[in-house]
Amino acid sequence: MRPTRRSRAGRIGRVLAGLVALAALVAVGTMWWSSLRPATYSALAMGVPDTGDGTTSADADHGHGVGDDGDGPDASAVPVTELVADPLRVPDVHVELVARAESVTLPSGESFDGITLNAVTPGPEIRLRQGQLVEVVLVNESVAGGATLHWHGVDVPAAMDGVAGVTQDAVLPGERFAYRFVAEDAGSYWYHSHQVSHEQVVAGMFGALIVEPVEPGGADGPDGADEPGDPDEPDEPGGTASDAVALLHTYPGTSRTLNGTAGEVRHEAGPGDAVRVRVANTDSTPTAVWVSGGPFRVLAVDGTELHGPTPLERQRLQVSAGGRIDLEVTVPASGAVRVQALGVSLLVGPADAEAPTVPAPAELVDLLHYGTLAPLGFDPTRPDRSFAYDIGRAPGFLAGVPGIWWTINGRMGDDVPMYMVREGDVVEMRITNGSGEVHPMHLHGHHVVVLARDGVAATGSPWWVDSLDVGHGESYDVAFVADNPGIWMDHCHTLPHAVEGLVTHLMYEGVTTPFLLGRGSGNEPE
Amino acid sequence: MRTTYRVLAFVICGLVMLQAASHAWLSSGLAIYIGEGGTLDPNAPPAFPEALGFMIHGMNGMYVIPVVAILLLVVSFFAKVPRGVMWAVVVLVLVALQVTLGILGHEMSALAFLHGLNALLLFGAALLAGMRAKAPARVAAEAPRTSVGVG
Numbered sequence: 001m002r003p004t005r006r007s008r009a010g011r012i013g014r015v016l017a018g019l020v021a022l023a024a025l026v027a028v029g030t031m032w033w034s035s036l037r038p039a040t041y042s043a044l045a046m047g048v049p050d051t052g053d054g055t056t057s058a059d060a061d062h063g064h065g066v067g068d069d070g071d072g073p074d075a076s077a078v079p080v081t082e083l084v085a086d087p088l089r090v091p092d093v094h095v096e097l098v099a100r101a102e103s104v105t106l107p108s109g110e111s112f113d114g115i116t117l118n119a120v121t122p123g124p125e126i127r128l129r130q131g132q133l134v135e136v137v138l139v140n141e142s143v144a145g146g147a148t149l150h151w152h153g154v155d156v157p158a159a160m161d162g163v164a165g166v167t168q169d170a171v172l173p174g175e176r177f178a179y180r181f182v183a184e185d186a187g188s189y190w191y192h193s194h195q196v197s198h199e200q201v202v203a204g205m206f207g208a209l210i211v212e213p214v215e216p217g218g219a220d221g222p223d224g225a226d227e228p229g230d231p232d233e234p235d236e237p238g239g240t241a242s243d244a245v246a247l248l249h250t251y252p253g254t255s256r257t258l259n260g261t262a263g264e265v266r267h268e269a270g271p272g273d274a275v276r277v278r279v280a281n282t283d284s285t286p287t288a289v290w291v292s293g294g295p296f297r298v299l300a301v302d303g304t305e306l307h308g309p310t311p312l313e314r315q316r317l318q319v320s321a322g323g324r325i326d327l328e329v330t331v332p333a334s335g336a337v338r339v340q341a342l343g344v345s346l347l348v349g350p351a352d353a354e355a356p357t358v359p360a361p362a363e364l365v366d367l368l369h370y371g372t373l374a375p376l377g378f379d380p381t382r383p384d385r386s387f388a389y390d391i392g393r394a395p396g397f398l399a400g401v402p403g404i405w406w407t408i409n410g411r412m413g414d415d416v417p418m419y420m421v422r423e424g425d426v427v428e429m430r431i432t433n434g435s436g437e438v439h440p441m442h443l444h445g446h447h448v449v450v451l452a453r454d455g456v457a458a459t460g461s462p463w464w465v466d467s468l469d470v471g472h473g474e475s476y477d478v479a480f481v482a483d484n485p486g487i488w489m490d491h492c493h494t495l496p497h498a499v500e501g502l503v504t505h506l507m508y509e510g511v512t513t514p515f516l517l518g519r520g521s522g523n524e525p526e
Numbered sequence: 527m528r529t530t531y532r533v534l535a536f537v538i539c540g541l542v543m544l545q546a547a548s549h550a551w552l553s554s555g556l557a558i559y560i561g562e563g564g565t566l567d568p569n570a571p572p573a574f575p576e577a578l579g580f581m582i583h584g585m586n587g588m589y590v591i592p593v594v595a596i597l598l599l600v601v602s603f604f605a606k607v608p609r610g611v612m613w614a615v616v617v618l619v620l621v622a623l624q625v626t627l628g629i630l631g632h633e634m635s636a637l638a639f640l641h642g643l644n645a646l647l648l649f650g651a652a653l654l655a656g657m658r659a660k661a662p663a664r665v666a667a668e669a670p671r672t673s674v675g676v677g
Contacts, residue, residue, distance in 0.1 A: 017603045110573075202569045250567035284569035343565035393629060404588055404629070436630040472633035495569055 035397035035413050039520030043166045043487055043513055047418030047504050048411070052385030052427070077512040080167050083158035083486050085180045091135035095126055097149070097207075099193075100141045104204060104251070108262045112252045114204040115143055115193075122247050122260055122282075123207030126191070128183040130214045136179045136191075138171055143193075146170025146522060147205060149179060150194035152322055153303045153466045154209065155445050156181040158486025158511070163444070164195035165515050165523025166487055166505070171195075172522070186213035187303025188278040188324040190247065196524050198284075198495035202252055206282050208245045211303075242267075242275050246339060246346045248319070249282045256283070258344035266347045269331045275348050277327045277339050281319040284494045286440055286469045288364075290316040291329055293337035293355035298370060300326035304447060307461035308372030315363045321440035322493035323467035368453050371461025376449055380479035383428035387419050389490070391470070391502065393435040398501050406435060406492070406502035416504045419490065421482040423508060431468070432475040439497065442467045443506060444488040448478040467493055482506075487513055489525070498526040528659050531605035531614075534598040535656030538617060541591050542649045545583055552579025588625055595621040598655070605659065613655035620648040 097117045104114035104121055117123030128134055138149050148170055150162035160181045164170040171177045192206035244267040250256045258265045269275050276299060279289050295311040302324055309328075319325050319341075329337040329348055336349020338357065347355060392407040399413060408416040421427055429448070433439055443466060450463040453476050470476055491503035503526060517523050555576020559566075566572040572580075595618045602614035624644050631638030 014603060021600065021603075198569060202567075250565065250570045252570045253573045254570070255563070255573060256565040256567070283567040285567050343563060404625070436634075437632045472630070 032397045032400060032402070036400045037414065037518055040516040040518040042516060043505055044507070046414055046517070047416045049420050049507070050387060050417035051420045052387045077510050078485070080158045080487055080511060080513045080515075083511070084160065085133060085157055085182050087180075089133050091180065092132035093126075093128055093134040095124070095134065095136045096139060097123060097136060098139045098141050099143045099147050099205060101143050106251065106254060106257065106260065106262065108254075110251075110254045110262075112203075112254065114251065115147070115200055116204060117207060120260075121204030121206075121251075122249065123191070123205070125208045125210065125245060127210045127212065129212050130183055130186045133180065133182050137176055138179065139176045140171045140173050142173050143200070143205070144173065145524075146172045146175075146195050147193045147200060148177070148195045148525075149191050150197075150444075151179070151181065151189060151191050151209060152442075153187070153189040153324065153447075154181065154183070154211075155185065155447065155484050158445065158484070158488070161444055161486065161488070162191075162194045163489055164525045165517035165521055166489065166513055166525060167515065169515055169521075170523050183211040185303060186211045187300060187305075188245075188280060188326055189303055190280045190282060190322075190324070192282065194525050196526075198499050198526060201282065201495060202250070202284070204249075204251060206247075206249070208247055208278070208280060210243075210245065210278065242269055242273060244275055244277045244346060244348065246277055246279045246341075247282055248279065248287060248341050248344065256287075256341065256343040258341070258346060262344065264345050264347055266351075268351055269348050270350060271331050271333050273331045275329055275331065277329060277346060277348065278324060279319055279327060279339070279341075280324045281321055284321050284496065286318055286320050286323075286438060287341055288316040288318050288360055289325065289327070289339060289341045290358070290361055291327065291337060291339050292358040293335060293349075294330055294332050296337075296339075297328040298325060298365065298367070299328050300324075301367060301463060302447065302465045302467060304462075304464035306371045306463075307374040309370065309461070312365060314361045315365045316361045317365045318469060320465070320467040320469045320493070322442050323440065323465070323469075367460065367463050368450065368456065368458050369460045370463075373459065374462055376462055378426060378479075378481050380426060380428060380449070380451055382426065383479065384425040385419075385421055385427045385482075387417070387427065387429040389417075389419075389429055389431045389441070389504075391431070391433040391435045391439055391492075403500070406497060406500050408502070408504055412501050416501075418504060419506045421506060421508055422510075423482060423485050425482040426479065427482050428477065428479045430475060430477050431470050433470045433472055436472050437494075437497075438469055438471045439502060440467050440469050440493040441490070442493040443480075443490045445484045445486055446480050446482070446488065446506070448480040450476060450478055452477040482508065485511055487511055491526075495526065527601060527605040528607060531598065531601050531607055531610060532656050532659035534594055534601060535613075535617070535652050535659065538591060538594055538598065538621075538652035539649055539656065541586055541594065542645055542652065545587055545591075546645060548579040548582040548586070552576045552583065555579065587628055592621055592625065607655075607659045610655065610659065613651060613658060616651045617648065617655060620644060620651055624648055 100116050105111040140147050148162040148164045160179050161167040189209040191209050193200035295313045297309040331349045336353035336355040338355040339346040390409045394407050395404050398405045405412050447464045485508040488506040490506050491498045555574045559574040599614040602610040627637045627641040631641050
């Protein structure tokens, strides 16, 4: 009796376990199946429309990304290719950049398979004056799989954003593509490929883009506008005596470099000279810079001047991945100042002067409270759209591949929210991160202003960013005006993270794209 | 099935040992590399050979061990190991906890500390599970044989 009952119970148990296992298998199989993507697909299908007014995702009226909300059919939609700079205007500056896949040897002797622009990496520095129309022709000589150029931090017209599969097709070997845009805002920017960017950027396809202001100083009063006729002194942005660029970059299999050189790089300046050092972090992780040999001021962040910057000493500054920080250092009467990052430094001073190398200070400059308040130029307190961008991590399938992937608002892959806006909207976004890692978030085509961090309101200078580090457990309230119609990526600039699903788009209603993503398209922006 | 259960449980033990070893290896290499002035970026393959330990630790911990733990649970329903299902569940739960601690430990170092402790718990649980599949194996293995003979 007893053994029979037990064995019957055991049999029922096994059947139940089998059914549960089958159900689990079906569930997992369905997840896998629904995560598969067609050979080609549009960025318009790469997410669930979130209109930012509470009616998100599925309850929105079958929104297909554009043209809903009673605006009528997509026939009226503007293709992203029509969003360009004045096509009749003659460019003030013309640059040709030839991309080539080749072996690169650094000054330190290390070599790797890289990508050069005009035979160098970093690529040539492009220096413009505010208001100039620049035309940059990218010629792909031999980068297999194609390449593009994205103007990181420049709010270009959408067609010029350089995102393969969204704003253009990848420029294949033998092809060329002309980028045209007006340098409307002075500041420090950089450019890099946005086709297979997690490989091409690290391999060397990037460079500095500097836009100098028309009015030097800015604080000189109204007659500052008379100055631009003086072409002999182009190096006076922000009123400093000279100007240095410091591109931080780690190439494959090497340590960090500064302007392509490991260790110390010298920038000559005389005693008493104030030098603007434009630091750009072109790596995939946030890093820090600090100064030894004298005080410094933070003049600008991500291309936007700060208001009322005060001198700082013995503090380090975090530079977001993709972010830029403009520092002002002053060469002391004797010796020099050294701008340091891990592994590299820029020595600013007379030819034979020295400055100590010091460890990174423990104290971090908090840009939330640095400088003085100034008007934002818009009212963020009554936003037209209110979005959540909550970063997490979960097991699942991304395009059919099992793994532990990044999630946005708990969703992954094609189910992430796609943020819908109309031109002129004031947009508020809360970015939160519970994923266990820091994410340098980068919104294309716009600058966002930080209103608060972890609920603490900003009290310093307006802190405008295009690349913002959001650490684990942090929450940032940011706001911006949707003033640049297009389809704009909003992704993590730790570039491998974008491959792992941390990417979505800011979509303007009424804008569409003829370009396609997917393995059959040849476009792979991440 | 019992042997499969046993092998899978001991495989988890071995893989946990590999986790400890690969991490100690990369920590040593990393310390030497940084001590010599090196820096690293996750986008660029680091320039020291022990960096392979990152990949071993990550792939093994996030993919291989969870898959083996799931297999162990599946097998446990058929292996007739006393409390075999319970121990397979314990192992799987500890694996899930371990992956979570590992991932969150990237920015909260206290969790990395717990990650190390939990590794030993996981090792112990897998070892116990494997050993349970051995001792009563003969007794239980004979039982069905006799019952088959009788029936």
